[in-house]
Amino acid sequence: MLMELPEVSYKKADFIETTSGNKVCRRSIMCGSQNIVLQGKTIVMADCIVRGDLAAVKIGKNCVIGEKCVIRPPFKKFAKGVAFFPMQIGDHVFIEDECVINAASIGSYVHVGKNSVIGRRCIIMDCSYILPNSVIPPETVIPSYTIYGGSPAAFVEDFPETAKELMIDVTQSFYQNFKPLQ
Amino acid sequence: MCPAINSSYQVTIAPGAYVCEERLQLVGEISIGSKTIIHPGVSIIAEAGPIFIGDGNLIEEQCVIANRFPPGVDKDQMNQVVMIIGNNNVFEVGSQCEALKVGDNNILECKAQVGRSVTLTSGCVIGAKCSLTTDEVLPENTVVFGSDHQRRTMPDRPAFQTHQLDFLARILPTSHYVLKHGTKSHTQPAT
Numbered sequence: 565m566l567m568e569l570p571e572v573s574y575k576k577a578d579f580i581e582t583t584s585g586n587k588v589c590r591r592s593i594m595c596g597s598q599n600i601v602l603q604g605k606t607i608v609m610a611d612c613i614v615r616g617d618l619a620a621v622k623i624g625k626n627c628v629i630g631e632k633c634v635i636r637p638p639f640k641k642f643a644k645g646v647a648f649f650p651m652q653i654g655d656h657v658f659i660e661d662e663c664v665i666n667a668a669s670i671g672s673y674v675h676v677g678k679n680s681v682i683g684r685r686c687i688i689m690d691c692s693y694i695l696p697n698s699v700i701p702p703e704t705v706i707p708s709y710t711i712y713g714g715s716p717a718a719f720v721e722d723f724p725e726t727a728k729e730l731m732i733d734v735t736q737s738f739y740q741n742f743k744p745l746q
Numbered sequence: 747m748c749p750a751i752n753s754s755y756q757v758t759i760a761p762g763a764y765v766c767e768e769r770l771q772l773v774g775e776i777s778i779g780s781k782t783i784i785h786p787g788v789s790i791i792a793e794a795g796p797i798f799i800g801d802g803n804l805i806e807e808q809c810v811i812a813n814r815f816p817p818g819v820d821k822d823q824m825n826q827v828v829m830i831i832g833n834n835n836v837f838e839v840g841s842q843c844e845a846l847k848v849g850d851n852n853i854l855e856c857k858a859q860v861g862r863s864v865t866l867t868s869g870c871v872i873g874a875k876c877s878l879t880t881d882e883v884l885p886e887n888t889v890v891f892g893s894d895h896q897r898r899t900m901p902d903r904p905a906f907q908t909h910q911l912d913f914l915a916r917i918l919p920t921s922h923y924v925l926k927h928g929t930k931s932h933t934q935p936a937t
Contacts, residue, residue, distance in 0.1 A: 617921035646909045681856040699874045715893040
């Protein structure tokens with residue numbers, strides 16, 4: 565991984581900064597924003613779509629959600645109809661650009677690579693890495709400390725035990741380097 | 747909250763259809779059948795001719811349904827070609843459909859891409875991130891899946907999404923600006 569993340573500047577007018585340090589781009593679409601919880605110091609980049617109107621979405625602290633991502637609670641079919649289930653994303657999660665996240669829950673310290681599709685009702689456990697351009701089929705459980713990739717996603721290799729410190733480092737330094745243009 | 751106003755469009759929406767206005771991009775002549783649900787962030791581009799979307803379709807976010815001219819042709823010389831999408835299709839998040847004829851009950855999974863010369867019959871499933879740009883008519887109940895685009899034939903067509911459509915028809919109007927049924931048109935002001 566990189567030793568030092570580059571500084572990323574943004575126009576101050578483009579982002580809303582909340583009291584708890586969340587930075588949400590104005591161009592993102594937050595449907596049902598009363599159902600969306602960002603725990604703090606989370607960055608949501610441009611053109612993201614978070615569907616809080618379908619079900620509650622809870623995103624942990626120090627997360628980074630890349631551009632054009634779609635975060636959509638999964639639905640489950642019952643005999644009498646469908647229901648959209650609340651979705652939970654842990655702390656220090658780095659979701660790269662253009663991902664489609666339909667997972668039931670994403671643990672903490674997870675890195676989701678660019679352009680991946682996470683199927684319905686998946687469970688991604690802590691400290692895992694999803695390679696870019698992967699497709700995770702519905703209802704998969706991705707174990708901790710693994711790297712999954714491909715379409716359909718398969719186990720690639722183990723993720724080192726330093727994953728937790730790595731993700732904390734990446735997300736915190738991304739947040740610190742995400743500075744408004746003066 | 748209105749659709750992109752830098753293009754001219756004319757959209758006819760049947761009663762019972764719900765079209766979310768947010769980030770909606772409409773170009774050209776479009777007709778949307780009843781009970782069709784269109785989520786925010788969709789682009790429907792009827793550049794080379796009108797697009798007729800049938801009943802009961804589910805079009806999710808970031809979808810692009812486009813009737814475009816083939817590249818490299820003289821646009822003034824081309825006639826209008828109609829694009830017809832049947833009933834009960836599902837276009838999942840980020841899918842792109844340029845096929846001129848789409849039948850009923852097809853599913854285009856997340857980020858699937860279907861080119862102009864493909865014809866989807868009924869019950870076809872194009873798997874996530876699969877891209878179909880061949881010149882062919884896909885037989886009924888074909889499934890295309892995986893990074894190497896394997897194909898199989900299902901014994902039965904995919905299930906209807908009526909439950910999800912009903913649920914969305916109830917909750918979408920409460921939390922989104924939704925285009926009402928009727929005809930809505932906007933012409934580009936002459937520059």
